[in-house]
Amino acid sequence: MNKTGLGLFYGMLAGALWGGIFLAPKLIPAGFTPLQLSTARYLTFGVIALVLIAPKIKxxxxxxxxxxxxxxxxxxxxxxxxxxVFISTAVQLSGVAFTSIIIGFLPVAVTIIGSMDHGAVSLKRLWPSLFFGAVGIIGISWQSLMHDGTPMDARKLIGLAAAIGALASWTAFAVGNARWLVRLHAVSADEWNLMTGVVTGGIALVLAVPAFAFGGVAHPASDWMQFTMVAVGLGISASIFGNALWNRMSRLLPLTMVGQMILFETLFALLYGFLWEGRGPTLIESVAIVSVVLSVLLCMQAHRPRKVHG
Structure with missing residues (x-):
């Protein structure tokens, strides 16, 4: 398998694991806050990361x-x-499909920023990929919004704001993380991921006191057990394995292509959402999903070196 193919494979696996983060807020008992779920998830990530990096942390x-x-x-x-926190808030207020759709705009945002890098593939060569990605995202968005005929209220507005906040924060992370991975030579992608986990765990430990002390809702032991299982599962699957796969992919692919790989997260999130709702995709959703996949394939084509005819 060549470098691009391996990067694509890692990106697909990361997307499969990360797609589950959209469903997790639906799996925890009512009354737990987005901050509590985020804090518990990253405390798990921090503890496991510290154990794994301990022999070489110095x-x-x-x-x-x-x-x-x-x-x-x-x-x-x-x-x-x-x-x-943004993702959990958006899912609880606006649903899995709506949130994953908004996050689906990440490839467009990251690819446009990545096209400004020196030596990056130009937007002129990327426009077919971006066009089909936009068609897919708009199609899924239209279907989702048309399916829900209830009027816009405060909950939906807060959910929309949270989803946009998640879009902005992860765009900043995807660009910043990819650029740091390129600069680092003495540290592997896995080591960088684990050190990120240690630092995240430290911040989560500080946030745990206000998150749980002022939660305001008493829960039975069974609810705490379910919440803990979901949070620990997220910490292991999405944060440990998902992040490790993403970092390996980020070192194999250029930033403009890294942005396109986020589409796998959207596709898997929609798949899990359909399974949760017990239905299959509609015709419009199917066409939109095919468009998104075509967008990734066209992006790969744009990054192939051009043959020189002499």
């Missing part, structure tokens, strides 16, 4: 200067904790 830490620690801090806060 060597890895020695490679970091002030700039690297600041980067880890803001990537952890914006790309992990804040992002998932």
């Amino acid at each position: 060597r890895v830490s020695a490679q970091f200067g002030r700039a690297e620690w600041i980067a880890l801090l803001w990537l952890s806060l914006v790309g992990n904790l804040l992002y998932y």
Whole structure:
């Protein structure tokens, strides 16, 4: 398998694991807040990451200067904790499909930013991919919004704002993380992921006190057990394995293509949403999904080196 194919495979696996984060807020008992779920998920991530990196944490830490620690801090806060608070809020207020649709705009945002990098594939070559990606996202959006005929209320507005907040925070993370992975040479992608986990866990530990002390709702033991299982499951599947696969992919693919790989997260989130609702995609949704997949294939085509005719 070549470099691009391997990167695509890692991106697909990461998307399959990350798609589950959209369903998780529906799986926890009522009364638990988005901040509680995000904090518990990343406490799990932090503990496991610390255990895995412990044998080499001294060597890895020695490679970091002030700039690297600041980067880890803001990537952890914006790309992990804040992002998932936004996601959980949006899912609880607006649903899985709607939230995953808004996040589906990530490839467009990241690809446009990535096209500004020196030596990146130009937007002129990327426009067919972006066009079909936009067609797919707009189609799914239209279907979802038309399916829900209830008027816009405060809950939907807050849900929309949270989804847009998640879009902005993960765009910043995807771009910043990919660029840092290119700069780092003495640290592997897995080590960077685990160090991000350690820092995220530290922030989550600080947030745990206000998150759970002021939760305001008493829960029976069975609810706590269910909440803990979902949070720990997220910490292991999405944060440990999903992030590791994503970082490996980010080192194999250019930033403009990294943005397109986020489409897999949207597709798997929609798949899980359909399974949760016990239905299959409609005709419009099917056409939209095919358009999104075509967008990824066209992006791969745009990144193939052009043959020189002499």
